[in-house]
Amino acid sequence: MNNKFDWNRFCKVVNKDFRNMWPMFGHTMLILAVLPFAVWLFMAVIAGSDVSMPPDIRLLMIEGAAYLAAIMAPSRMYRTWNLRNEGIYYAMLPASKLEKFTSAMLYSLIICPLAVYLGSMVLDIFLTILPFGHYHQWIWQCEGGFPFTFNMSFFENLALEEEGAEMFANFGNLWTLGCWLGYIATVLMFMFTATLFKKHKVLQTILWLYVIEFALSIILMPVMIYAFGNTDFMEWFMQLPERYSEVDFTNWLFGICIGFNVLLIVLFGWLSWRRLKKMPY
Numbered sequence: 001m002n003n004k005f006d007w008n009r010f011c012k013v014v015n016k017d018f019r020n021m022w023p024m025f026g027h028t029m030l031i032l033a034v035l036p037f038a039v040w041l042f043m044a045v046i047a048g049s050d051v052s053m054p055p056d057i058r059l060l061m062i063e064g065a066a067y068l069a070a071i072m073a074p075s076r077m078y079r080t081w082n083l084r085n086e087g088i089y090y091a092m093l094p095a096s097k098l099e100k101f102t103s104a105m106l107y108s109l110i111i112c113p114l115a116v117y118l119g120s121m122v123l124d125i126f127l128t129i130l131p132f133g134h135y136h137q138w139i140w141q142c143e144g145g146f147p148f149t150f151n152m153s154f155f156e157n158l159a160l161e162e163e164g165a166e167m168f169a170n171f172g173n174l175w176t177l178g179c180w181l182g183y184i185a186t187v188l189m190f191m192f193t194a195t196l197f198k199k200h201k202v203l204q205t206i207l208w209l210y211v212i213e214f215a216l217s218i219i220l221m222p223v224m225i226y227a228f229g230n231t232d233f234m235e236w237f238m239q240l241p242e243r244y245s246e247v248d249f250t251n252w253l254f255g256i257c258i259g260f261n262v263l264l265i266v267l268f269g270w271l272s273w274r275r276l277k278k279m280p281y
Contacts, residue, residue, distance in 0.1 A: 010099040017077065017103050021112070025076040029112060032065045033119035040127055043134050052136040056144045062120040063149060066113040070187045073112040074194035075201035078104055082195045082279060097277055109187050174254040181261035188268035195275035 021029075039061060043053060080086035093100060121139065128135040140146045193205040 005098050009095045013095045013099050013103045029116050032069050033116045035065050036061045036120050051134050053134050055137050055139045055142045059142050066117040069116040070113040071190040073108040074191040178257050185261045185264035192268045192272040
């Protein structure tokens with residue numbers, strides 16, 4: 001097969017992945033979707049209907065379940081793509097590597113987490129309809145924004161409610177963009193590690209992230225101690241609020257975060273693609 005992108009072949013790969021979604025990942029997705037119900041049941045037993053759970057907290061739980069589905073999707077749906085014996089079936093599918101890689105990103109980034117998100121949302125509406133329990137408001141009555149908490153609604157509300165906080169309205173787009181880019185970068189990182197590890201791929205990724213974070217903290221701690229113990233650096237640091245306005249400083253900070261996330265997306269996307277392209281079977 002050539003490496004060109006053909007729409008008809010791509011649709012067949014997407015359809016094939018859709019048929020495999022339930023056998024490979026369906027039970028886990030179902031468990032993730034009903035996790036908020038477990039919290040609802042626990043609260044119903046402990047506190048009954050006297051305690052009301054805000055819709056913002058419920059939306060955060062739903063987003064957390066969808067986020068878990070996104071980072072678990074590559075290791076569950078494409079568990080065999082880096083296994084020498086079992087992965088040959090995936091390698092021999094009548095489609096180009098680009099088409100298979102694009103379908104894998106589609107299911108990891110959008111379809112699997114969206115399925116969990118919508119399933120949890122339907123369950124939340126059903127629990128709200130019940131005449132008992134502690135869901136007393138509809139989930140779309142969130143103060144922080146709907147359908148996702150990480151959007152510009154929160155900053156727009158601050159701009160309307162806080163005196164002199166019109167600057168917050170300008171941060172909404174940057175905040176939303178940064179969150180989405182961070183989400184994509186994280187999922188692509190777990191996709192890359194799914195091509196590296198053969199077993200317990202999500203767990204090994206989390207453990208390695210902890211090890212890397214611990215190593216970086218050991219390296220950076222002396223640097224931070226030296227920097228904040230340096231008189232010249234501290235004088236320069238204390239003069240920053242006078243040199244830059246809050247808006248400029250925040251835009252600069254958001255710019256660094258967005259640029260870093262874009263760099264991670266390119267890096268892990270390229271590494272994942274290269275691993276699958278050069279995978280020995």
